[in-house]
Amino acid sequence: DQQVKQNSPSLSVQEGRISILNCDYTNSMFDYFLWYKKYPAEGPTFLISISSIKDKNEDGRFTVFLNKSAKHLSLHIVPSQPGDSAVYFCAATPNTGNQFYFGTGTSLTVIP
Amino acid sequence: DTAVSQTPKYLVTQMGNDKSIKCEQNLGHDTMYWYKQDSKKFLKIMFSYNNKELIINETVPNRFSPKSPDKAHLNLHINSLELGDSAVYFCASSQGSGGARSIQYFGAGTRLSVL
Numbered sequence: 001d002q003q004v005k006q007n008s009p010s011l012s013v014q015e016g017r018i019s020i021l022n023c024d025y026t027n028s029m030f031d032y033f034l035w036y037k038k039y040p041a042e043g044p045t046f047l048i049s050i051s052s053i054k055d056k057n058e059d060g061r062f063t064v065f066l067n068k069s070a071k072h073l074s075l076h077i078v079p080s081q082p083g084d085s086a087v088y089f090c091a092a093t094p095n096t097g098n099q100f101y102f103g104t105g106t107s108l109t110v111i112p
Numbered sequence: 113d114t115a116v117s118q119t120p121k122y123l124v125t126q127m128g129n130d131k132s133i134k135c136e137q138n139l140g141h142d143t144m145y146w147y148k149q150d151s152k153k154f155l156k157i158m159f160s161y162n163n164k165e166l167i168i169n170e171t172v173p174n175r176f177s178p179k180s181p182d183k184a185h186l187n188l189h190i191n192s193l194e195l196g197d198s199a200v201y202f203c204a205s206s207q208g209s210g211g212a213r214s215i216q217y218f219g220a221g222t223r224l225s226v227l
Contacts, residue, residue: 010135032211036218043116043202043218044155052212098143098167098209100216104156 003027003094004031006103014111019077021106023090026071030092030101035064035075036085038105048075080110113226114170119218127194132210133188133215133222137201141169144186145216146178147202155202162188162208194227200224 005024013019031052034046036101050057050064050073057064063076077084090103125131139142139220145168146158160168164180177192190197200221207213 032214034215043204043220046215046217049212049215049224088155093209093214095210096207098145098160098162098214100157100214103179104154105150 002104003030004090004101004103006088006090006106008106009104010107010109011025012111013080015082016079017101018102019075019080019084019108019110021075021077021108023073023075023103024071025092025101027092027094028071029094029096029103031095032093033064033066033073034091034093035062036089036091036102037084038089044089075098077108080108082110084108084110085110116203116205116217116219118162118222119199121220122223122225124227125224127191127193127195129193130189130191131193132190133201133203133223133224135198135219136185137184137190137205137217139205139217141205141207141217142183144180145204145206146186146188147204147218149200149202149221151199159188160204169181180201186194190224193224198224198226 034049035047038044066073087105116137143162145160147167160176161180177189180186203219206216
């Protein structure tokens with residue numbers, strides 16, 4: 001049962017514009033959410049996270065928004081750069097235990 | 113200096129063989145993990161160890177046996193390899209669980225091909 005879902009397998013955006021990647025989850029016990037970026041032939045790299053007590057966290061060009069009532073989070077990248085082209089995974093973890101759930105990923109292509 | 117390193121990067125072997133993948137982290141983390149990324153690119157946790165103790169053991173065939181000689185190492189041994197074991201295996205580590213402690217850092221992956 002997929003508890004974290006990324007319904008868009010791919011996204012193309014023009015350089016300089018905003019990229020919005022979406023993620024939905026089903027488990028109300030999740031209380032910490034993360035985004036990872038993955039280049040081919042490399043492991044996932046941590047990008048940004050958000051606790052369930054917040055609704056927004058910003059780090060440079062990256063902002064994560066959390067809507068707990070909708071069980072939805074999104075990652076905004078602005079402005080998008082060609083180097084941002086990668087697969088982005090969202091992940092969630094509950095408040096107890098070490099279980100970690102990943103979405104299936106969204107492949108972002110930023111067109112120069 | 114690589115934070116989480118796993119070897120080998122590529123592993124090609126015949127069905128029925130036994131193979132091991134090694135993982136080491138120099139981050140001083142207490143918790144280590146093994147993930148399998150299948151052909152659909154889905155990352156699924158297999159095992160998690162905290163201070164050398166097994167804490168997560170997902171529905172994985174018992175041909176897969178993790179071994180943690182110390183908290184900086186978590187090796188994965190696979191017996192009687194099958195075609196369906198072909199995948200990319202990722203090792204990861206975190207400080208622990210809960211909030212920012214749960215942030216995991218990944219190795220570069222081991223691409224296993226079973227012929």
